[in-house]
Amino acid sequence: MEPRVLVIGLDPxxxxxxxxxxxxxxxxxxxxxxxxxxxxxxxxxxxxxxxSDDIEAVVTEALGRRSWEVVVVGGGIRKPEDQLDLFERVLNLVHRHAADAAIAFNGTPTDTFEAAARWLDGP
Structure with a gap:
C-alpha cells in the first residue's frame, strides 16, 4: 500500500x-x-x-518523503497547554511542506484512522 497518511505524534x-x-x-x-x-x-x-530530536528537521524530512493526502497531528502535541509552541511549529511545517494535505486531529491514539478517514478520498 502506498502511504497516503502521515501521523505526527509523540514517541511515548x-x-x-x-x-x-x-x-x-x-x-x-x-x-x-x-x-x-x-x-x-x-x-x-x-x-x-x-x-533527542531536532523537531523541525525530523518533521520536515517526514513531510518531504512524498505527497500526503492527510496529515494527522496527535493529541500529545496538540493538547498540553505547555506544548503550544510545539503544536504551532508542527502546524506551520505542515502548512509549508505539505500544503495540499488535509490536516486532521485525533482524540485518542485509537481513533487516528477515523480522524484521517474524514479527509480521505475513499479507501
Missing amino acids: YRVPGPWDPEPVARATAAGLARFAEAGVGVETCLLGLDG
Missing part, C-alpha cells in the same frame, strides 16, 4: 517523566492497525521530547 518512550509509556504505545499500535485493515497506507513521524 521518549517523553520524560515518571510514567508508563506502554499503554500509549499499545493504543498507538492499535490505532495504526486500523489503517491496514482498511487498506490505507500510513507512516508515522514520532517525536521525542527528551531533547
Whole structure:
C-alpha cells in the first residue's frame, strides 16, 4: 500500500517523566492497525521530547518523503497547554511542506484512522 497518511505524534518512550509509556504505545499500535485493515497506507513521524530530536528537521524530512493526502497531528502535541509552541511549529511545517494535505486531529491514539478517514478520498 502506498502511504497516503502521515501521523505526527509523540514517541511515548521518549517523553520524560515518571510514567508508563506502554499503554500509549499499545493504543498507538492499535490505532495504526486500523489503517491496514482498511487498506490505507500510513507512516508515522514520532517525536521525542527528551531533547533527542531536532523537531523541525525530523518533521520536515517526514513531510518531504512524498505527497500526503492527510496529515494527522496527535493529541500529545496538540493538547498540553505547555506544548503550544510545539503544536504551532508542527502546524506551520505542515502548512509549508505539505500544503495540499488535509490536516486532521485525533482524540485518542485509537481513533487516528477515523480522524484521517474524514479527509480521505475513499479507501
